[in-house]
Amino acid sequence: MQVSLPALKAFESAARLGSFKAAAAELSISPTAVSHHINKLEQRLSVTLFMRTARKVALTELGKELAAATSQGFQTIETAIEKIAVKDKQINVATTSSFAALVLIPALQEFYTQYPESNVNITSGESIEANNFTLPIRLGEIDKQSSADVIKLEQFNLFCSAHTAAQFNQTEQMTIYTTDWKNSSLPSVPLQAWLQLNGLQNKQIKVRRFDQELFGIQQSLLENAYVFCSRTLTQGYVKAGVLIELNTQAINSQLCYYIANKEKHFSRHNFMFIEWLDKLLTER
CATH class of the missing domain: 1.10.10.10 (Winged helix-like DNA-binding domain superfamily/Winged helix DNA-binding domain)
Structure with missing residues (x-):
């Protein structure tokens, strides 16, 4: 009835x-x-x-x-x-360990200042399972992504401490840390193309690799060495004066950060987070 x-x-x-x-x-x-x-x-x-x-x-x-x-x-x-x-106020984000540690987590307090009613839960890992309740922020190849999903194109350059930067032109041999992706389907870090772009292909260089950019950045700081990595991930350290971007020419890569099927994740609070993230990455 x-x-x-x-x-x-x-x-x-x-x-x-x-x-x-x-x-x-x-x-x-x-x-x-x-x-x-x-x-x-x-x-x-x-x-x-x-x-x-x-x-x-x-x-x-x-x-x-x-x-x-x-x-x-x-x-x-x-x-x-x-x-x-x-649940709508709970924003679940899954991303790479490096992006979480170097970009999202350091900036979260700024997000909470603007949106104190929200709560962001971040899980990290190189393998991200897709579902309708989690924002998957991934690193991928530009040509394989929808332009609507891309949130940042990646450029690479050489970074180091201020002390190490002062020795760059006088150094006969140097160690450069960079990344050999755990995900073998990703385009390689464009180190060789960068060396040629800057006329450094004949310089004596020892290249050491980790499977995450975060590790290379940390190790370069410990050893006063150089790290060839993403401008996106290093700008927090650059802003804090921990790292310096050398006066060399940055190179574009075939990599980008993107949110898979971004439009499907536009709940009210997710939209605020994506809008904030776009602004954050634009400044980097």
């Missing part, structure tokens, strides 16, 4: 508050409208739900039975809505 949802809501409110007038105030309708809804509900069910007197209304036994059911039902709906609202 189909009954009107507004009628059930008017009944539940009147039953809980013990007053048509109080129910009308709660629902922002007139007492006459509440009475009309309940009358229609009683006619539909062919029962009397309230005993009415000049001064008050009281539930009948059948009214008490329906009141218990409607109260539980509306409470279940309200709880579900609250849970959904909380």
Whole structure:
């Protein structure tokens, strides 16, 4: 049997508050409208739900039975809505370890300052499982991605500490850390092309590789060596004065950061995060 949802809501409110007038105030309708809804509900069910007197209304036994059911039902709906609202504020991000450590996590406080009601949960790893509830920020080949999904094209250059930078032109032999991707399907880091671009192909260079850019950056700082890596990942260190980008010509790569099927992830809070991330990466 189909009954009107507004009628059930008017009944539940009147039953809980013990007053048509109080129910009308709660629902922002007139007492006459509440009475009309309940009358229609009683006619539909062919029962009397309230005993009415000049001064008050009281539930009948059948009214008490329906009141218990409607109260539980509306409470279940309200709880579900609250849970959904909380989940909407939860932003789940899955990305590479290097992007998480060097870009997202250091900037999160800035995001929370702008959107204090949100909560960002970041998981990292080189293998990211796609689902509708997680923003997958990936490193991939430009030509294989939709232009609408790309959030940053990658350029590479040489970075080091200020002390090491001062010795660059006088160094006969140098160690450069760079990356050999764990994901073999990714285009290689363009180190050789960069060396040729800057006329350094004949310089004595010892190249050492890690499978994540984060490790190469850390090791170059420990050894006062050089690291050839992404401008995106190093700009936090550059801004803090920990690293210097050498006065060499940066080179474009075939790599980009992207959000797979970005438009499918546009919930309200995800949209705010993506908009903030676009701005963050534009500054880098």
